[in-house]
Amino acid sequence: MPEGHTLHRLAGVHQELFAGTRVRVSSPQGRFASSAAELDGAVFERAEAHGKHLFHRYGADRVVHVHLGLYGTFTENELPVTEPRGQVRMRVVGPTHFTDLRGPTRCELITPEEVAAVRDRLGPDPLRADADPERAWARISKSRTSIAALLMDQKVLAGVGNVYRAEVLFRHGIPPMTPGRDLGRERWELIWADLVELMADGVKVGRIDTVRPEHLPEVTGRAPRQDRHGGEVYTYRRAGMPCLICGDEIATSSLAARNLYWCPTCQAS
Missing domain, CATH: 3.20.190.10 (MutM-like, N-terminal)
Structure with missing residues (x-):
């Protein structure tokens, strides 16, 4: 989608x-x-x-x-x-x-x-100038639901899908099953700011790129990603492949009928 x-x-x-x-x-x-x-x-x-x-x-x-x-x-x-x-x-x-x-x-x-x-019925949209991230935080901070599920709930946050969900959690080292109420405000603010920047870049270039400059193929010497979705990513659709940072295997499981991707080492705590 x-x-x-x-x-x-x-x-x-x-x-x-x-x-x-x-x-x-x-x-x-x-x-x-x-x-x-x-x-x-x-x-x-x-x-x-x-x-x-x-x-x-x-x-x-x-x-x-x-x-x-x-x-x-x-x-x-x-x-x-x-x-x-x-x-x-x-x-x-x-x-x-x-x-x-x-x-x-x-x-x-x-x-x-x-x-x-x-x-x-929708939560705040990181791409809209009128978005109020406090609305999302008010729900997240009281919820026992995992942050991975909350980020995909359009009533909590509008516009975030499976790719941005997986990538923003990796970029901040957050275990995907962390309950929303255990996330902490500082990490929520980092997530929101990162989504604003990443999604705005997605609008500009027409694809999702989440890999930081120091981890790009031209810097590390690895082969560019080959995927119909395009873009350079850390975990999305990379199950069983080595993490671009630690080298351990990217994990996957099903959450709310969608595939979830994460690095058990980089997102351990």
């Missing part, structure tokens, strides 16, 4: 391509057809993201809410428009480009009040 940086990156792209222009909206697949017809010819005011949710705003009272889920994707293309390929749920055509949405978990036309309800 795409993590929060992907949605913020998409919001930035759509803002640049469509904001302030009158757009054509359609649903070649047909599942969004009535809402698309209502929006067709309207002015695309702005795009924004909160966690893993994307919002396209049209006027004062119409918002398209998109959650990509596991399989959703947007593709952006220059004009002229081409025949749809695959099951295109929503197509937005602007002055110079068009974008096609395929396979989302949600693509729905909602009101600003419904947007507020969605956002009220």
